[in-house]
Amino acid sequence: MLDEIGEMPLDMQTKLLRVVQEGVITRIGSSKSIPVDVRIIAVTNRDLKKEVEAGRFRKDLYYRLNVLPLYLPPLRERKKDIPILIQYFVKSIAQKLNKKEPAILKEYLKKMINYNWPGNIRELENLVELIVNTGSIPADYFTEENCDNEVLVDISDDCLKLDYVEKEHVIKVLKKFEGNITHSAAALGIRRNTLYSKIKKYEIEI
Known part of the structure; x- marks a missing residue:
């Protein structure tokens, strides 16, 4: 499975296209082509x-990969899945860490369902892991601002741009995790190097 395929540099896209078209790979430092028979799932x-x-x-790579497209709605659009996912993550993470499964209070469960989860599944999984490890939830994690849809009071042209909204959200997440790149990237649902690129792009000071 190829995660965050949209972040792949163009030179790597060219190499991947060759693999998809010709069904062969070449090891680093070798000139010998090795046939492969794989099914590629790109996210x-x-x-x-x-x-x-x-x-x-690349347009040609896009059409090569776009054979059976599947759209998974964000977590905020499928609230009914949240309790099921929480139960699954609690059980699997507790088993992996050899810890007792914690009981999540109804008041927190309600907040978790109402929360918009900007980092989607990864953010939910990270929070559940924190709960399993510490038995608690950060006091300021679910705020009124987080649980409600954000409204832009200032509707100037800059505020309407997607880059502006992304920059503000990245800053907000970095503040929440006190500049921790690993936790911030996981909450945003992106890789660390992608987050570093956005920090550089928007000239964000950590």
């Missing part, structure tokens, strides 16, 4: 059509 949170139009993603 992204980006609109790849727009990435193609912007020249950031």
